[in-house]
Amino acid sequence: MNWITLSTTDQLDTIYANDETVVLFKHSTRCPVSSMAKRSLEFEKELVPAGAKFYYLDLIANRSLSNKIAELWNVQHESPQILVTRGNVCLYHASHQDIEMSELIKFL
Structure with missing residues (x-):
């Protein structure tokens, strides 16, 4: 699986403005449940359709982006969390x- 690092507001604004289906994975690098969720996704990567975009947000390093995701898509913040938008x-x-x-x- 090719994770695309999500680390800027500009990236998030572009995702929000475009009519493309993407996956946003909010991952806490300090949480064992989050690590297990990430491994589980990677274990089943063969199910992912070609060309699907999976964004990875380290929410410890980018908490403000996590908050903006919750605000933009009106989804309560949780960790780990995955959204398809x-x-x-x-x-x-x-x-x-x-x-x-x-x-x-x-x-997808």
Whole structure:
């Protein structure tokens, strides 16, 4: 899986403004549950359609971006958390042990 690092407001604004479906994974580098969720996603990477964009946000380093995601897509902040978005619409979101590749790929 090719993670795209999400680290700037400009990136987030571009994602929000475009009509492209993307995945946003908010990961806490200090949380074992978050690490398990990330490993689980990577373990099932063969399910990902070609060309799908997966963004990775280190929310310890970029908490303000995590807050902006919650605000833009009107989804309560959680960690770990995954969102599938298309422009300004959140198609799907899950957190903690509910993060499953088999569920989120239905929206890609």
